[in-house]
Amino acid sequence: MMNAMSFSPQLVGEGDVDSFLYTNEAVFVEPKVDGIRAIVAKRGDDIKIYTRGGKDWTDRYKSIVGGLRNEIIAKNAIIDGEIAVIKNKVITYSSIAMKGKLCANEKLVYFPFDLLHIEGYDIFNDPLLHRKQNLKLILSPEKIIQPIPFMCTNTRWDIDNFYKKCLENKMEGIVLKNSGAYKPGSKYNWLKMKPLRTVDLKVFDRKPKKDGQGWIYALEGEGLQVKATSKLDLQSKTMVEVKYDRRFPTSLRFPQILRIREDKYP
Numbered sequence: 001m002m003n004a005m006s007f008s009p010q011l012v013g014e015g016d017v018d019s020f021l022y023t024n025e026a027v028f029v030e031p032k033v034d035g036i037r038a039i040v041a042k043r044g045d046d047i048k049i050y051t052r053g054g055k056d057w058t059d060r061y062k063s064i065v066g067g068l069r070n071e072i073i074a075k076n077a078i079i080d081g082e083i084a085v086i087k088n089k090v091i092t093y094s095s096i097a098m099k100g101k102l103c104a105n106e107k108l109v110y111f112p113f114d115l116l117h118i119e120g121y122d123i124f125n126d127p128l129l130h131r132k133q134n135l136k137l138i139l140s141p142e143k144i145i146q147p148i149p150f151m152c153t154n155t156r157w158d159i160d161n162f163y164k165k166c167l168e169n170k171m172e173g174i175v176l177k178n179s180g181a182y183k184p185g186s187k188y189n190w191l192k193m194k195p196l197r198t199v200d201l202k203v204f205d206r207k208p209k210k211d212g213q214g215w216i217y218a219l220e221g222e223g224l225q226v227k228a229t230s231k232l233d234l235q236s237k238t239m240v241e242v243k244y245d246r247r248f249p250t251s252l253r254f255p256q257i258l259r260i261r262e263d264k265y266p
Helices: 017-022 062-071 128-137 156-168
Strands: 027-032 036-043 046-050 076-087 106-118 151-153 173-178 190-193 198-208 215-221 224-230 239-243 256-260
Touching: 017 156, 017 190, 027 128, 027 156, 036 062, 036 106, 046 062, 062 106, 106 128, 151 156, 156 173, 198 224, 215 239, 224 256
Parallel strands: none
Antiparallel strands: 027 151, 027 173, 036 046, 036 076, 076 106, 173 190, 198 215, 198 239, 215 224, 239 256
C-alpha cells in the first residue's frame, strides 16, 4: 500500500489550452477549488489528513474527521482533494479558517477529485475515468464531502463554456486533466485556467522598505528570481502565492504577494 504521508501529489501547472487539447485526444475539466490541497487516508476507522508536502494536519482539521470517516464508506482508501471554507454557500478563501478556526456561517468541506488507493490496491496508474468511477462508489456525501463535478471533452467551446459557468458560480477557475495515469509530482498533465495568473515562490531574502512600511522580498522558484513588496512578516523559506501580469523567462511583470501557502513545504 502506498504511503500517503510520503506520496507526492500530481501538481497543476500553467500552459496553453489549445496546445494541451492538441496533445490529448480528450481532457477532463473540473472547477478549481480555492482551498488547501489535502490527501485523506482512511484505514479502518482511522483517518489521516496530509498536506501536499506531507505534513500531518489531522489535528488541525479534527472537526471534519468524523464526517470523513462516515462519508467514506470504503474500509481502506487514499483520496486526493481540497479542503475549503464554505460561507453562505460560496467557497471563500480565509487564511484564518484554513488554520481550523471558523467564524460565523463558515464550515469546512472536503472536495475529493481523485482516488489513488482502494482496499489494498494502488490505482493511481489507472485511467482517470476508472479512478473517478471508483471514487464515486466509495463516497456517501452528506455534510462534509462534496464531490467535484467534471466533464470530458475535446473541444475548446466546451472548455470555455464550462469556464464561464464556473466563474459565474464564484469558482476560482477550472483545471484541465489528462485522461491517463496520475503522475506523482508532475505538473504537466494537469493545467489550470483562471483569470488571475499566479505562481508559488519561496522567500530567500528580505530588507525593510525605506518608509518602514513593510518589506522588499527576494523570491525564487520555477526558474524565477523576483522582488516584491509586502507588509506581511515573512521568514526565509516561506512559500507564498504571487500574482503577476506577465511572465518572462526568469522574472515577472508586476508581481504581488497574495498569501502564504502553509500547505506547502517551506
